[in-house]
Amino acid sequence: MPQVTLTVNGKQHTVEVENRTLLVEVLREKLALTGTHVGCDTSQCGACVVHVDGISAKSCTMLAVQAAGTSVTTIEGLAKPDGTLHPMQEMFREHHALQCGFCTPGMVMSAIDLVNNHPGGITEQEIRDGLEGNLCRCTGYHNIVKAIAAAHPLMHGKA
Amino acid sequence: MYDFAYQKPGSLADAVKALGADGDAKALAGGMTYIPVLKQRLAKPSTVVDLSGLGMKGISVAGGVVKIGAMTTHMTVANSAEVKSAIPALAALAGMIGDDAVRHRGTIGGSIANNDPAADYPAAALALGATIVTDRRSIKADDFFTGMFSTALEQGEIITAVEFPVPAKAAYEKFRNPASRYAIVGVFVARTAGGARVAVTGAGQGGVFRHAEMEKALTGNFSAAAIKGIKTPPNDLNGDIHASSEYRAHLVGVIAGRAVAKAG
Numbered sequence: 236m237p238q239v240t241l242t243v244n245g246k247q248h249t250v251e252v253e254n255r256t257l258l259v260e261v262l263r264e265k266l267a268l269t270g271t272h273v274g275c276d277t278s279q280c281g282a283c284v285v286h287v288d289g290i291s292a293k294s295c296t297m298l299a300v301q302a303a304g305t306s307v308t309t310i311e312g313l314a315k316p317d318g319t320l321h322p323m324q325e326m327f328r329e330h331h332a333l334q335c336g337f338c339t340p341g342m343v344m345s346a347i348d349l350v351n352n353h354p355g356g357i358t359e360q361e362i363r364d365g366l367e368g369n370l371c372r373c374t375g376y377h378n379i380v381k382a383i384a385a386a387h388p389l390m391h392g393k394a
Numbered sequence: 395m396y397d398f399a400y401q402k403p404g405s406l407a408d409a410v411k412a413l414g415a416d417g418d419a420k421a422l423a424g425g426m427t428y429i430p431v432l433k434q435r436l437a438k439p440s441t442v443v444d445l446s447g448l449g450m451k452g453i454s455v456a457g458g459v460v461k462i463g464a465m466t467t468h469m470t471v472a473n474s475a476e477v478k479s480a481i482p483a484l485a486a487l488a489g490m491i492g493d494d495a496v497r498h499r500g501t502i503g504g505s506i507a508n509n510d511p512a513a514d515y516p517a518a519a520l521a522l523g524a525t526i527v528t529d530r531r532s533i534k535a536d537d538f539f540t541g542m543f544s545t546a547l548e549q550g551e552i553i554t555a556v557e558f559p560v561p562a563k564a565a566y567e568k569f570r571n572p573a574s575r576y577a578i579v580g581v582f583v584a585r586t587a588g589g590a591r592v593a594v595t596g597a598g599q600g601g602v603f604r605h606a607e608m609e610k611a612l613t614g615n616f617s618a619a620a621i622k623g624i625k626t627p628p629n630d631l632n633g634d635i636h637a638s639s640e641y642r643a644h645l646v647g648v649i650a651g652r653a654v655a656k657a658g
Contacts, residue, residue: 255396255432301446
């Protein structure tokens with residue numbers, strides 16, 4: 236069986252996979268990191284978004300073998316070891332940007348990448364456009380947009 | 395997904411060899427279309443040949459031509475200062491494909507090789523008169539797209555780059571399916587040295603096509619008024635639950651008009 240070595244949340248793992256195994260299957264089933272969700276399984280809903288070498292990617296549409304040698308960050312890798320939340324997680328809580336919570340891990344991972352890519356500031360429209368690949372069926376998005384706008388200055392050290 | 399053998403060659407020659415030796419082997423670029431195809435068991439390759447170890451990334455502009463490496467992602471093209479300056483319509487088109495996470499992995503070479511009838515890049519390639527460069531030859535866009543999901547590529551032939559001549563002006567507009575966000579109709583218009591060119595994606599039964607009547611009208615007078623009233627016969631257009639062929643025919647006119655107005 237093929238073996239894949241990758242770093243997940245700072246820790247290196249070597250796992251046995253099939254060539255057809257998806258990255259999300261490795262995360263959830265081999266490494267028990269079930270914070271990354273599978274919603275649509277057709278790369279539309281974004282519940283499975285993780286960072287691969289710091290860039291958002293849909294882990295349901297990536298083979299584990301493609302992730303060999305990469306560094307993956309999942310929702311479990313955001314908070315500090317002492318439990319301090321990432322500013323994006325904190326703002327999602329502060330602004331009540333979730334209801335059922337199913338889409339939240341993917342939302343948070345996409346949102347962090349989006350804010351990272353807009354160091355000079357981000358408009359509401361840019362946030363809404365940036366969430367094109369993440370579906371939420373509870374909130375109507377308004378509080379998610381507010382949370383991301385509020386996290387921007389915190390992440391860029393302007394608050 | 396059916397299982398398959400997996401190879402990640404380190405050189406173009408090895409990749410060509412791996413694909414050429416086995417008619418059931420298939421190349422994998424960004425995988426934004428091909429992995430969903432595999433997941434639905436619509437394909438059963440013997441070997442998946444991952445092209446991500448070959449480089450073939452990057453953008454250069456020289457002599458009035460924008461050259462984009464086949465493994466360059468949509469996000470890179472969308473954000474490229476060079477593309478935005480030389481052919482802003484091309485950067486804008488790349489930024490309209492999928493969503494951020496998809497644009498991070500999807501590639502221009504993959505999109506063009508797949509020739510999905512609703513894909514965006516084939517419209518740009520055809521309207522701009524691009525040249526598709528492969529491991530063995532250069533193919534004009536006019537000769538490259540041969541039908542729905544069908545191209546002039548031979549088994550084992552790999553796109554290495556796409557060259558776009560810089561037009562005087564160009565623009566792309568699309569009418570999205572509200573759920574899938576794919577183009578129901580997309581129109582890329584360009585005013586080139588050889589006259590106006592109009593390519594339509596999303597609508598044709600045979601994939602992307604040029605609109606001769608609109609090109610003729612726009613070559614004489616590059617304005618939305620010049621193509622107002624030009625009818626597109628619905629006979630060869632797709633009709634499905636999302637849009638009938640008659641509706642698509644109507645949209646071709648509307649979207650082409652918007653694209654010309656946008657090009658200015």
